[in-house]
Amino acid sequence: MNAVDFRVLAVVPCFNEQAAIATVVDEINRVKRRHGLNLDVLVVNDQSTDDSLAIIQTLECLYLNLPVNLGIGGAMHAGYKYAFRQGYDIAVQIDGDGQHPAGELLKILEPIFADKADVVIGSRFLERTGFQSTYVRRLGIRYFRWLNQLLIGTSIHDSTSGFRAFNRRTICITNSYYPDEYPEPESIVQFGLHKLRILEVPVVMRERQGGTSSITMVKSIYYMFKVTMATLFVYIRLQNKQRTHGIITDCHSDT
Amino acid sequence: MESLPIVIQILSLIGALGFMYFITRLIVMGKLREEYSFIWIACTIILIVFSIWRKGLEQISLALGVFYPPSLIFLAAIFAIIIFLVHLSVVNSKMQQSVKELTHEIAFLRKELAELRQNEPPVSVDMPLVTEP
Numbered sequence: 001m002n003a004v005d006f007r008v009l010a011v012v013p014c015f016n017e018q019a020a021i022a023t024v025v026d027e028i029n030r031v032k033r034r035h036g037l038n039l040d041v042l043v044v045n046d047q048s049t050d051d052s053l054a055i056i057q058t059l060e061c062l063y064l065n066l067p068v069n070l071g072i073g074g075a076m077h078a079g080y081k082y083a084f085r086q087g088y089d090i091a092v093q094i095d096g097d098g099q100h101p102a103g104e105l106l107k108i109l110e111p112i113f114a115d116k117a118d119v120v121i122g123s124r125f126l127e128r129t130g131f132q133s134t135y136v137r138r139l140g141i142r143y144f145r146w147l148n149q150l151l152i153g154t155s156i157h158d159s160t161s162g163f164r165a166f167n168r169r170t171i172c173i174t175n176s177y178y179p180d181e182y183p184e185p186e187s188i189v190q191f192g193l194h195k196l197r198i199l200e201v202p203v204v205m206r207e208r209q210g211g212t213s214s215i216t217m218v219k220s221i222y223y224m225f226k227v228t229m230a231t232l233f234v235y236i237r238l239q240n241k242q243r244t245h246g247i248i249t250d251c252h253s254d255t
Numbered sequence: 256m257e258s259l260p261i262v263i264q265i266l267s268l269i270g271a272l273g274f275m276y277f278i279t280r281l282i283v284m285g286k287l288r289e290e291y292s293f294i295w296i297a298c299t300i301i302l303i304v305f306s307i308w309r310k311g312l313e314q315i316s317l318a319l320g321v322f323y324p325p326s327l328i329f330l331a332a333i334f335a336i337i338i339f340l341v342h343l344s345v346v347n348s349k350m351q352q353s354v355k356e357l358t359h360e361i362a363f364l365r366k367e368l369a370e371l372r373q374n375e376p377p378v379s380v381d382m383p384l385v386t387e388p
Contacts, residue, residue: 044362062366063366064362064363064365064366065362065365065366066358066359066361066362067358067361067362067365068354068358070355070358074355074358074359077355077359078358078359078362078363081359081363082363085363180351180355
């Protein structure tokens, strides 16, 4: 199959990103035209309190307007549900703050075009170029790598990276369950237990172009604790389920 | 010394009955769902039983080997409160899940509606408009 045969949905979660959102969408559209991709942009407005919605409505993109603020996990889940229902073959997450450069989009799409992976994660750390995040965050990321290694035996270098592409099978799985809060590390365990092929490719990330990170210093302890708990519990839950039902291959069952 | 327990007994009986009345009012007014009212009704019944059966608490305490009867009340009360709080957390989690799903559905419907509006101009001027905020 050619790249054009795949219907791709780029899901852009947006919470108060009026400064960056227009550039992000424009960049994706430019990449789409340059490479002739069959791609739609879906911005998920998570109850922004600034002018994001008004800006989104003028852009060349589809958009979902959530009536209640759900957080990044809930917003992405809406996007994946949409991708599932509308029959997209691939879903990509590109953050609305401009951290994920659309120029790198093809790098995370190609392994899926070639059916080399079910989940492709754009990683900052495989080649140490571009924005490398703060020291504390990197320390946390090392901890998650260790946790993933322990639980599913795969070493993911950048488990907090949201720059990801999913194929249809992964979309099916995320359609029925996607973690609410801080979903990135937890979903890796979820994917690992579904025996999905996870591939990391090096990408160059930028510092956010606007807005503020959802994770502040005060919240980081809570973040570590919450993600550890969530990861352990999703692991136990799925293990139990797989012990009784085997590995779930049809994607309509939950989690 | 003998009159004091009687006064307390009457007071606690009035208190328990008052509480029962309050719970019933809430249910009647539709402000409290029946399934949550069971635990409160059970609590009031226990209160009423012990305010009538004065020696009961002492007898139960002795039977259980608790030397200071009031501590049995605290134990039981704290236990009941913790169980109920866990129950509320479960209810809340379920509710959060439902809210998330409803939010998704509303977002999809809004999108579909916006698309329909775009393709078909409104039939009449007084067609009710559901406007997005």
